[in-house]
Amino acid sequence: MSQVIRSPKTYDVCIVGSGAGGGMAAKVLTEGGLNVVLLEAGPPVNPEKDFKMLMWPYDLPHRGAGVGGQASKNFSEFLAPNGAWIIDGEPYTSAPGANFQWFRSRIVGGRTNHWGRIALRYAPIDFTSGTRDGLGDDWPITYQDIAPYYDKVESYIGVFGTKENISSAPDGVFLPPPKPRCTELLVKKACDKLNILCIPARLAVLTRSINDRAPCHYCGQCGRGCTTASNFSSSQVLLPPAMKTGRLTLITGAMARSVVVGKDGKAEGVSYVDKNTGTEKRVNARAVVLAASACESARLLLNSRSTTFPDGLANSSGTVGKYLTDSVGSDGWGYVPALEKMPPHNHDGVGGMHMYIPWWKSDRKNDFPRGYHIELYGGRDMPGVGMFHELCHDEEGYGVTLKSRARQLYGTTIGFAGRGEMIPNPHTYCEIDPDVVDQWGIPVLRFHFRWSEYELRQAQDMQQTFRSIVEAMGGVYKTKTAIDGEYPFGIREGGKIIHEVGTARMGADPKTSVVNGYCQAHDVKNLFVTDGAPLVTNPDKNPTLTIMALSWRASEYLLDEAKKGNI
Amino acid sequence: MSVGISRRDILKTLALSAVGGSVLQVIPAQAAEYAHQAVQKAKAAASGKYTPKYFTSHQYATLTSLCDSIIPKDEKSAGAIEAGAPEFIDLLTSENEHYQLKLGGGLYWLDGFCTDRYTGPYLDRTPDQRKSALDLIAFRKNAKADPTLSQGVIFFAFVRNLTCDAFYTSRIGIADLQYIGNTALPEFPGCPPLPEA
Numbered sequence: 001m002s003q004v005i006r007s008p009k010t011y012d013v014c015i016v017g018s019g020a021g022g023g024m025a026a027k028v029l030t031e032g033g034l035n036v037v038l039l040e041a042g043p044p045v046n047p048e049k050d051f052k053m054l055m056w057p058y059d060l061p062h063r064g065a066g067v068g069g070q071a072s073k074n075f076s077e078f079l080a081p082n083g084a085w086i087i088d089g090e091p092y093t094s095a096p097g098a099n100f101q102w103f104r105s106r107i108v109g110g111r112t113n114h115w116g117r118i119a120l121r122y123a124p125i126d127f128t129s130g131t132r133d134g135l136g137d138d139w140p141i142t143y144q145d146i147a148p149y150y151d152k153v154e155s156y157i158g159v160f161g162t163k164e165n166i167s168s169a170p171d172g173v174f175l176p177p178p179k180p181r182c183t184e185l186l187v188k189k190a191c192d193k194l195n196i197l198c199i200p201a202r203l204a205v206l207t208r209s210i211n212d213r214a215p216c217h218y219c220g221q222c223g224r225g226c227t228t229a230s231n232f233s234s235s236q237v238l239l240p241p242a243m244k245t246g247r248l249t250l251i252t253g254a255m256a257r258s259v260v261v262g263k264d265g266k267a268e269g270v271s272y273v274d275k276n277t278g279t280e281k282r283v284n285a286r287a288v289v290l291a292a293s294a295c296e297s298a299r300l301l302l303n304s305r306s307t308t309f310p311d312g313l314a315n316s317s318g319t320v321g322k323y324l325t326d327s328v329g330s331d332g333w334g335y336v337p338a339l340e341k342m343p344p345h346n347h348d349g350v351g352g353m354h355m356y357i358p359w360w361k362s363d364r365k366n367d368f369p370r371g372y373h374i375e376l377y378g379g380r381d382m383p384g385v386g387m388f389h390e391l392c393h394d395e396e397g398y399g400v401t402l403k404s405r406a407r408q409l410y411g412t413t414i415g416f417a418g419r420g421e422m423i424p425n426p427h428t429y430c431e432i433d434p435d436v437v438d439q440w441g442i443p444v445l446r447f448h449f450r451w452s453e454y455e456l457r458q459a460q461d462m463q464q465t466f467r468s469i470v471e472a473m474g475g476v477y478k479t480k481t482a483i484d485g486e487y488p489f490g491i492r493e494g495g496k497i498i499h500e501v502g503t504a505r506m507g508a509d510p511k512t513s514v515v516n517g518y519c520q521a522h523d524v525k526n527l528f529v530t531d532g533a534p535l536v537t538n539p540d541k542n543p544t545l546t547i548m549a550l551s552w553r554a555s556e557y558l559l560d561e562a563k564k565g566n567i
Numbered sequence: 568m569s570v571g572i573s574r575r576d577i578l579k580t581l582a583l584s585a586v587g588g589s590v591l592q593v594i595p596a597q598a599a600e601y602a603h604q605a606v607q608k609a610k611a612a613a614s615g616k617y618t619p620k621y622f623t624s625h626q627y628a629t630l631t632s633l634c635d636s637i638i639p640k641d642e643k644s645a646g647a648i649e650a651g652a653p654e655f656i657d658l659l660t661s662e663n664e665h666y667q668l669k670l671g672g673g674l675y676w677l678d679g680f681c682t683d684r685y686t687g688p689y690l691d692r693t694p695d696q697r698k699s700a701l702d703l704i705a706f707r708k709n710a711k712a713d714p715t716l717s718q719g720v721i722f723f724a725f726v727r728n729l730t731c732d733a734f735y736t737s738r739i740g741i742a743d744l745q746y747i748g749n750t751a752l753p754e755f756p757g758c759p760p761l762p763e764a
Binding site for chain 1: 636643651662729732735736738744747749755758761
């Protein structure tokens with residue numbers, strides 16, 4: 001490279017990453033009057049071309065299995081262009097025994113193009129859980145601080161749900177929920193018998209038209225990406241209004257390498273590799289917002305070393321990359337004979353559950369801290385690759401017998417996904433691998449990961465609950481898990497739930513945290529982190545809604561500070 | 568592809584009418600139909616006869632026979648051959664070395680097994696002999712009794728999975744299951760009355 005190509009312009013703000021956190025910052029900051037440049041490591045997304053909504057498996061030569069039958073390694077071929085666990089040329093490493101799986105999306109909108117749309121508020125107690133049980137730390141902000149932003153986010157993106165007055169799962173601003181599916185009604189009946197809460201789900205899918213977006217047409221395919229933008233994605237819901245202001249410059253194929261810091265210790269811009277031309281470039285900005293995903297933002301900070309910041313930027317506390325958590329995940333399924341009697345009917349609904357089980361034991365003494373929720377699936381879904389492998393395994397044989405069994409058993413299974421809170425531990429963190437760079441020359445992350453006894457006991461409780469619900473429905477629980485081995489009680493590898501957070505956590509004390517309650521770096525006043533990295537705890541509520549609420553709040557604060565001339 | 572109405576048209580119609588506030592009653596079935604027609608046309612254009620991408624013609628004929636045995640035509644619907652299972656399996660195998668070893672090797676195994684037991688390759692055996700061979704490798708318990716069957720059992724289970732994948736992702740298989748959906752509705756209708764348990 002002969003020279004670094006510098007953009008002559010100085011933007012007000014440079015945002016890195018166009019997913020939930022970056023998209024929200026782009027919207028709020030441009031609408032607030034600032035000129036913003038947004039760096040995205042992937043290509044643009046074109047819903048009409050890239051999304052496979054309403055296609056049948058037989059419309060694709062591989063029927064959804066992907067080239068060489070390999071699609072299952074990165075979810076189905078039908079999903080919205082969504083990233084991967086392994087990206088050619090962009091490795092990460094795991095310390096011995098860690099086996100952390102890191103899912104990355106390199107595309108405009110990031111992981112919001114395909115995510116599950118589960119939009120759950122953290123509860124008041126989630127912000128003070130350190131005080132509550134002595135494990136980990138409290139947040140520097142309270143539920144009252146974030147609640148108005150939950151309101152704003154829900155009102156803007158559209159979330160369905162119902163008011164339930166459950167202290168561990170606060171109500172929000174809700175659109176009406178879709179009617180329950182048969183599978184969900186059966187689960188609800190069983191849960192009533194067992195004293196387990198089962199309530200309408202809370203998903204960012206429109207059941208009514210809002211903000212000029214069409215309501216859902218119930219094809220059940222949110223994960224494929226929605227051509228009518230009836231579900232939420234950053235690419236379709238946050239970036240268009242930002243674009244409309246005329247103040248957003250979106251640069252795709254921009255692989256951020258480091259934050260550039262001036263002699264005064266303030267951020268001056270971002271260095272990146274332009275993937276399209278293979279050239280080193282730089283944009284200048286008066287403030288920098290990192291929203292590249294929790295671990296990618298930590299990597300950027302750790303790679304932004306200078307004489308002023310020898311351990312990485314905003315890392316005087318040494319906590320960048322620490323406090324990494326993912327959700328505890330354990331899944332199961334059962335066969336429910338009552339479903340054999342259901343006449344054929346349209347079961348699609350929205351792309352995700354209509355009912356779910358919030359954490360229902362928060363007021364009891366459990367043998368593990370915190371809690372989990374249960375997501376529901378199963379029933380008469382669109383047939384797909386892999387759907388009958390379990391049946392083949394159980395029934396064996398071949399011929400007319402196999403075929404008629406498939407006919408009889410189609411749609412008779414109900415699945416459960418337990419998603420719980422992991423307590424941060426000192427054995428789980430990411431750092432820069434001293435030996436490895438990616439194809440752009442950027443040092444990569446090395447992960448350390450370990451589940452503790454807390455999480456294993458939680459997974460055990462999940463498995464017992466799934467079984468009790470299936471049996472209360474008169475069904476047969478089919479998932480077998482061992483109490484030892486690599487995945488006790490079916491606990492998933494770290495990272496597999498794709499809820500990794502905490503790597504630049506917020507706190508009141510600059511000695512033990514990276515950013516303050518406004519996601520502003522303690523050490524660098526014009527540097528913000530608005531993805532999952534600032535989250536102090538990782539409750540059993542999927543983090544995306546909270547990421548957006550925090551990003552909105554941080555962006556308003558940034559606007560304010562900019563107006564006051566503080567940035 | 569120009570097969571009358573396109574998915575693109577459908578999506579456009581859907582977007583326009585939905586944003587306008589009036590919700591489409593039902594997306595015309597053409598949304599689903601068009602691509603399938605295109606595939607059929609492409610097939611017809613390729614003069615009907617499929618040339619395997621990976622398997623030899625003998626292997627492909629054996630594979631086709633296995634697919635047919637696994638999901639045959641019955642009184643309700645056509646079978647795995649009509650559903651394109653052999654083509655699907657050949658396509659994936661042509662792209663995956665792991666499949667090539669499992670399936671290519673497995674087909675050799677089957678012929679060796681039939682030669683040892685019935686004095687000739689699988690395809691040349693009588694229907695009764697083929698059935699007796701399949702009855703042996705279609706069940707795990709047989710490999711427990713006779714360990715020499717275990718590789719065949721694993722091979723057959725793999726072909727069975729792939730055949731089911733192909734059949735139940737075909738138009739024929741999806742209709743056989745009476746799946747109703749992949750369409751646009753103004754409201755989700757909910758569950759029909761639950762039968763009394």
